[in-house]
Amino acid sequence: MxxxxxxxxxxxxxxxxxxxxxxxxxxxxxxxxxxxxxxxxxxxxxxxxxxxxxxxxxxxxxxxxxxxxxxxxxxxxxxxxxxxxxxxxLSFGVNMVGPVIYTFGSEEQKKKYLPRIANMDDWWSQGFSEPSAGSDLASLKTRAVRDGDEWVINGQKTWTTYGQYGNMIFVLARTNPEAKKQAGISFFLVDMTLPGVTVRPIQTIDGGVEVNEVFFDDVRIPLDGLVGEENKGWDYAKFLLGNERVGIARIGISKGRMRLVKELAEKTLRDGKPVMEHPRFRDRFIQTEIELKALEMTALRVLSAEASRGNTGKPDPASSVLKIRGSETQQKSTELLLDVIGEDSWPFPHLEVELRQQTPGPEFADTAAALYFNMRKVSIYGGANEVQKNIIAKMILGL
Ligand SMILES: Cc1cc2nc3c(=O)[nH]c(=O)nc-3n(C[C@H](O)[C@H](O)[C@H](O)COP(=O)(O)OP(=O)(O)OC[C@H]3O[C@@H](n4cnc5c(N)ncnc54)[C@H](O)[C@@H]3O)c2cc1C
Incomplete structure (x- = not known):
């Protein structure tokens, strides 16, 4: 290798x-x-x-x-x-629904949507999770019923990232309530500007509005909004979720953040000496650097294995390892950043821009706390880390 x-x-x-x-x-x-x-x-x-x-x-x-x-x-x-x-x-278009459309969609769907995804003419959202269907996605309750030459969709999705910007959403909905959970689900492409679609923002702990609730009340879409076969949506969703985890390690971002942490920790004084010279901080910094290096090696090993066996089109269960370690490293690097910036990271988002520019510390100090809080999400989305551990136990360790 x-x-x-x-x-x-x-x-x-x-x-x-x-x-x-x-x-x-x-x-x-x-x-x-x-x-x-x-x-x-x-x-x-x-x-x-x-x-x-x-x-x-x-x-x-x-x-x-x-x-x-x-x-x-x-x-x-x-x-x-x-x-x-x-x-x-925008991952929802490029990495998620795009590959589903070119793998399982009709020729018309390919012609209609793929060029628009590539040029961001459509802003896609992901309508999978529901209030009682996250990790256990197959228990989703949103219904789609065929009525003449239309599908009628009713239900609620939640945690819809950037749903406030979306004009298109891909939706998993139940089309056969009699079948076993996974077997009765279909995959739809829905125009969010249609009557009956309501988007409500959810404010998150960092003060931002990145996620939304999306409601469907008698939303009528044409029959060709269905992707692939009716009741086969679970297969397409599994294919999509495998793609979602690839690249979720965000190694480049963590590397950049660790470089910044190092630079600041070497020049920021605490108790008369640079933060980096405080043994407990230094220990945590080095430990995180080692984990990041190991993560990079693991990512390269996964790539190298893929290069020698060829792309099978199936998600590699090793992507679960990258997801867990990648999210942990992202969280640890923001914790270190917050520690270095210290009290300068006190968030002042309510202040006028001019006043914010007068806050002490590095120019991004006022965003460091928000970033720290925002990063709590990375161990939840893309499949919660605990659930990834179940995948590793089953698919890699054979337990
Ligand atoms: C910032 C953010 C953005 C998101 N964006 C989108 C989006 O755009 N579209 C979308 O459809 N969804 C989105 N999600 C939803 C995300 O996919 C779900 O939050 C995730 O799947 C977890 O589901 P849940 O929140 O219902 O938690 P639950 O499934 O209720 O889990 C609660 C806890 O129980 C644990 N748990 C659950 N099942 C098991 C198990 N079998 N074994 C061990 N532990 C378990 C989980 O790990 C977690 O700690 C987003 C979430 C976040 C936080």
Whole structure:
């Protein structure tokens, strides 16, 4: 197993880095560097810049407009984007519903939706979770009933990320209540601007509004809103969730954050000496660095194994390991950042911008606490970490 990048891969990394340096709008880069949540416009603008280059759908095959990159190239691309840092591509379109459509959708659905996903003409949301169906997703209650040449959808979804921006949502709904839980579910593409769709924001612990409740009251969609076969939606959802976990480790982001923690801890004084010279802090910093390095090696091992066996189209259960370790590292690195910034991280989001600029400490100090709280989510979404441990026990350890 060779964990080193080849000369071609290193050249590819330089090409990606140069492109990002020359094309990522400076205001966006600075915004992201200060740990602020990318705005809708920033995400769309950056996706369109990448699209012009043919890079907005990094995992898609060439026949659907993707660049046809190897798994290693995809990894390098994501790492460079995260290191820049640039806004993420909108995963719900590019990594989730896009691959479902080109794998299971009709020719009309491919023609209609794939180019719009690549150019961010549609903003997609994920309508899977419900108030009583998260980890146990198959117990979902949203219903879709066929009525003439339409489907009528009723129910409620929750935790819908960026649902406030969405004009399209992919929805799992029960089409056969008599069948065994998983067997009676179908996968729908729903226009969120239709009558009967209501989006209500949920404020989260960081003070932001990133997630929403979405209600469906007698929402009528055309028959061709169904993807693939009726009652086969669970298979498509499993395929999609496997894709969701790939790349969730966000190694590039943690690396950038750890670099910043180091830089600040070396120059910030506490009790007369740099924070980095406090043994307990130093221990935790080094431990997190080691875990991050180990995570990177694991990610490369997974890629290397995939490169030698070829893409089977099935999610690798090792992605559960990357998800757990990646989320833990993201959380630990934000804890360290908060510790270094200390009392300067007291959140002042209610202050006028001018006043905020006068707060002491590094310029992003006022966002560090919000980031710390926001990162609590990463061990929950994309399949809660406890549930990933169940997958590892069953699929890798054979327990
Ligand atoms: C910020 C954020 C954004 C999200 N965005 C979206 C989105 O856009 N679209 C969408 O559809 N969903 C989204 N989700 C929902 C997410 O997928 C669910 O929160 C997740 O699947 C967990 O479900 P739950 O919240 O209902 O918790 P529950 O399933 O009720 O779990 C509660 C606790 O019990 C544990 N647990 C549950 N089952 C088991 C088990 N079998 N073994 C061991 N422990 C178990 C869990 O690990 C967790 O600690 C988002 C969530 C968050 C936090």
């Amino acid at each position: 060779d964990l080193n990048f080849t000369a071609e891969e290193e050249a590819f990394r330089r090409e990606v880095r140069a492109f990002i340096r020359e094309n990522l709008p400076e205001a966006t880069r600075r915004h992201m560097e200060q740990f602020r949540v990318a705005t809708r416009d920033m995400i769309v603008e950056w996706a369109r810049i990448l699209h012009k280059k043919g890079w907005s759908t990094p995992r898609w095959p060439v026949e659907y407009g993707g660049p046809g990159w190897t798994a290693v190239q995809q990894y390098i691309f994501i790492e460079e984007c995260q290191a820049a840092p640039s806004p993420d591509l």
